[in-house]
Amino acid sequence: MSGKTPERQTGQDRTPRPGAAKGAPGRWLALSVLILAVLLVAVDATVLGLATPYLSEDLEPTGNQLLWIGDVYSFVIAGLLVSMGGLGDRIGRKKLLLGGATAFGGLSLLAAYATSPEMMIATRALLGVAGATLMPSTLALIRNLFPDPKERSVAIGIWGAAASAGAAVGPVVGGFLLEHFWWGSVFLINLPVMAVLVLVGVRLLPESKNPDPGPWDLPSVGFSLVGMIGVVYCVKELASHAMDAVAIVAGVAGALSLLAFVRRQLTLRTPLLDMRLFKNRGFSGAVLADLLTILGLSGLVFFLSQFLQLVQGRTPLQAGLAELPAALGAVAAGLVAGAAARRYSVRAIVAGGLAAIGVALAALVLLSAHTGFPVLGAVLLVVGAGAGFSFTVTADVILSSVPKEQAGAASAVSETAYELGAALGIALLGSMVTGVYRGFATPAGVPADVADAAHESLGGAAESAVHLPRGLASELLASAQESFVDGLRIACGVGAVVLLATAVGAWFLLRGQSLQTGGDETVAGPLAMDDGECRDERWDGGDGDTDREHRGGGGDFGTRGQGDHGGRPCGTPESAARR
Template sequence: MTATARCPAAVPERAGTRQWAALVVLMLPVLLVSVDNTVLSFALPEISTALRPSAAAQLWIVDVYSLVLAGLLVAMGSLGDRFGRRRLLLIGASGFALVSLAAAFAPTAEALITARAVLGFFGAMIMPATLSLLRSTFTDRDQRRLAIAIWASGFAAGSALGPVVGGVLLEHFAWGSVFLIAVPVLLPLLVGAPLLLLESRDPAPGPFDPVSVLLSLTAMAPVVAAVKQLATHGPGLGVVLLAVLGVASGWLFVRRQLRRERPLLDVRLFTSPVFAGSVVVNLLAVVALVGFLFFTTQHLQLVVGLRPLQAALTLLPGLGAMIVAGLVVVPIVRHVSPRTIVATGLAAAAVGYALVWLSGAGAPVGVFVLAFALVGAGVGAAETISNDQIIAAVPADRAGAASAVSETAYEVGAVLGTAVLGSMLTAIYRGSLVVPADVPAEVGDAARETLGGAVAAADALDGSVATRLLDAATHAFDAGLVATAAVGAGVMLLAVAVSLVSLRRASASD
């Protein structure tokens, strides 16, 4: 036997106390950025009362953060590969904390939308760095899978924790308080990251490509804008032009990446069914999570009449289910195929949506508690396994790019969860609402914008007229909720089919 044949394969170094402490530090921005995706869910009623946004502006307040974040994740992942992932993480965290202060005291809806957009810019610096630094910190596959499970659970749990945090804060403070949580969360990161995290970068990065960055943005923003305009104003030439611009930009982006030796986003990775399927699973799972939270939080507060904290507490079982499911699947995947785990989780989320759909308008709060527990558990399990498959499928020197793809899928899912399901709910609400004839025209116009607008408008009316307006608004909202839940169940069944087809060759080991 030759000397080469006797040479054993390199054994990955096991992580120690410092590496696990570094994971704790990396979880801080993960929790914060994902909390920021959904923290506005419970603040929307107060924001709609205080700032009086239009229906389109309200959707933009929620979506612009995720939209900018998703559009820049690939670019920021590439920058981190070139200039240092830890460095980009610290720059992003500093900017995020400062802009959060501005968002907390925004005087108008337009100012809040602007602040949320800038938060998305700095958030895009943070997210690719966390997962790529995690890969370079944990080289042992079993330890890395556990670290990714904790990361994915924190990411998903942060999205569910957002409304809970919002509910607690809004019980005692004004709506701007939901943004101030960034400061105490990010300060430990700014202190701990230089001490615990080693710098990591691509040793042979390609040139930065601003044209691809621009194309990635123009591929996404017009499509989301078209969906919102379709929901608020109906079909028209503007919707068509925006959709065409987005699709054309997406085609040009893919074509440019295929022609470049070192592309901003290696789209050839998507020729792997496991990689592509895992990315789609990520996206659709987050569509389910964010879409469910969008209508549930408004229903619990504005229709059922729960206080913010009471409504937040009803989501705690789902939050716990999400965290537990994400961690429990780590040992299970050694014995059960990733395909089976992901498909089962997504099927559970479909059942959660179906419960709301089949229960119809006026469903008791317990239905929403159980439904969110099913959605949370399903998303937690699916996200952990799909993220592990994405990271394991690429070379270590492309970790930033792969991380950016994974997180881009998450953020696009967050955008679509609100843009598609939220816009559908808004369109049905506006189409179904019959304003009583004795309601003044300007009050009726405000009520047609959003359910929060209807609640605020009713405060200016006499008792009987206000009651009839609120009854009409809540019935219209619940009609949209039931239809949206049916679509959500269908989206999850589609995700099940994608996972069964694409993850046939997914392996639990390297």
């Protein structure tokens, strides 16, 4: 007996091809198209924060609706990323990417002309559906375009730098648009990017998919969507101290749906997500680090623009420029992260980056309305650099831990961690800021209806103050701003604790991991996982060397193979494996 599991065979020739690691011709041009998709998502995410004060004045959302506008995109995208990653593996990642980009552009047009908070929330939810097709497709295509590990690390660094560049360009362009046009114009900048992406991508991008993927399991899609949205909604309501029967039912239903999803994946011949990937310590450690990192950063990311504009009185353009150091730090760090991880170690770069973010967030506990740009810019530069090092290396870890056929699903797990962390962070830390803010003392003489509006959000306080006498308006705004800054400081302090704890966890979970060094990438049968269980597919990490004990193990990020765990083909006796 061969020991192989027949129903798991993909039908693909596993024999390494000479020169396979060199990748497809024109791969760098294709990467430039993928970067456009990253820019599309990054710009959209950053401009929303800048537009929030103007959107609040026009649509007049409640504080709760404002949070939903911010986090419903993350809720939906987190629930669909795994499903869309699996769909791309089946129908083709290029097809999914271009279709999603087209939908994203059309929905951005709807968001620009939203006439109510409810319409904006619904449009943002649909944008989440379209957005779920983009990021997993880009990373999966990079995995297939760049089989050479060193080239792939460079490509991932450029991919991450593009996301950071989008975060840098978005606020500046958005600030310019907000100063000269209405708030809806910030969504329209997606349209030209989408148009170029689709028109050029049709010609330059190669198609990539699993040659024998099996069906797209609709019950799994439903379990994933209901589970993620239900659990995150429950957490959001709990954090806002508004737990009721609906939230409890949603939380229980979500937890049961996720359990059903996991159980179903374990029984399917071709699951949407191979749950055994999580037995790989490097893969799991990288995913967990991503989730907790963005969770800890969400309070700062979501409320920084409001602080700069509504507390410090900056224009949207000035606010965008003030946030620029974070993006510059992330771009610079992302481009050198792969080389740094090879020179030192994966865990040193990831843990060091996370610790740097934690220290920077701790410094923001001293934030005040009078904090100057040099201090704030230096702190944001450290935050950006830490994130650039951490996210770039963990993305490389995750992609390199799976064979090409599962690249879509693995990329989706990475993006799910990011989006779920953002949703939970906005729910937990955002609700924390909102809760502290609503406790500010209302000055005597402020009418009850004005006071109620002012306590909904800082934007509401600014709008309400317009209708008051100058002295009373100044007093109301000062009290509201002080309370808002108190909430933001607390959120940054909690985020610092989360990031420092994550740095410690990453140091232990990523021990022994090292980046691949190059050579042909092979996939040659089953391999034991970290716990000794057999995998149905084995790859040697891209360097043609299955004995990596002399390098400290884990040339492919936790699939430590024949090096430090004695990985062996399924069905091979231990004694034979030792020989």
